[in-house]
Amino acid sequence: MSGVRIVTDSACDLPAALVAELAIEIVPLTIRFGDDEFVDRKDLSPAEFWSRCASSAVLPETAAPPPGAFEDVFRRVASTGADAIVCINISSRLSATIQAAQIAAKALEGDVDVRVVDSLSVSMGLGMMAVHAARRAAEGQSADQVAAGAEELVPRTRVYGALDTLENLKKGGRVGGAQAMLGSMLSIKPVIEVRDGVVEPESRQRTRARALRYLVDKVRSQGAVEDLAVMHGEAPDVEEFLGMVGELYPRDKIVLGDIGAVIGTHAGPRVIGVTFQTQR
Numbered sequence: 042m043s044g045v046r047i048v049t050d051s052a053c054d055l056p057a058a059l060v061a062e063l064a065i066e067i068v069p070l071t072i073r074f075g076d077d078e079f080v081d082r083k084d085l086s087p088a089e090f091w092s093r094c095a096s097s098a099v100l101p102e103t104a105a106p107p108p109g110a111f112e113d114v115f116r117r118v119a120s121t122g123a124d125a126i127v128c129i130n131i132s133s134r135l136s137a138t139i140q141a142a143q144i145a146a147k148a149l150e151g152d153v154d155v156r157v158v159d160s161l162s163v164s165m166g167l168g169m170m171a172v173h174a175a176r177r178a179a180e181g182q183s184a185d186q187v188a189a190g191a192e193e194l195v196p197r198t199r200v201y202g203a204l205d206t207l208e209n210l211k212k213g214g215r216v217g218g219a220q221a222m223l224g225s226m227l228s229i230k231p232v233i234e235v236r237d238g239v240v241e242p243e244s245r246q247r248t249r250a251r252a253l254r255y256l257v258d259k260v261r262s263q264g265a266v267e268d269l270a271v272m273h274g275e276a277p278d279v280e281e282f283l284g285m286v287g288e289l290y291p292r293d294k295i296v297l298g299d300i301g302a303v304i305g306t307h308a309g310p311r312v313i314g315v316t317f318q319t320q321r
Contacts, residue, residue, distance in 0.1 A: 111145035125184035161238035202314035
């Protein structure tokens, strides 16, 4: 397959059907529950991850892929006839994954043309950048054009998430036990935003219903948006949320992704997020 091919990592949370349709290659991170180690989405599906989380006393840990994992994928993609590769990764401010991709790209310099792009994003924010790039590549754009197009999306990409529980943040040491307990007692539902490549608190809502409406209002406040996607961690009310967002954006064009282990480790179960790109 000649032309430009897209590589990303498993933090993208893209649905498998879309990955297959656009021939996107995904390099997985690894997940550890204590002494048990799993390759994300190969050994452990999102559903299996959430099931394990429910019965685990310890918070799982994630680890970036080694450079060799990227090098293997880059070589394999090049061997299929690709002229160049654009690799888009989870924010460099949240993971060492992109460093592994950069080391692999450097090792292949002169043999394989690889451009590495820092998404400064996570989950479907990253995923939709990869989708956009894959579609541009399918149109026959050059590596320079595809990479520049991906870079142009970085400042326009927004990611918001409504957390349903503070338990994972408590286990991970991000909030204290007393604060987490108080938040649970008051039904505080934090809304987070990915801003400049890091996760920041954006709002605190008193109920889940208000938190989800708040996400919809964030979309509404931007006016016309592009490439909207919804992602969730086994959230029972995701269809209800899709209906709310569907009043602002064509329902049949909304991409739905399952949040897996990489993002779910920190966000916790029943998280619902929305991502989109603001217009130029």
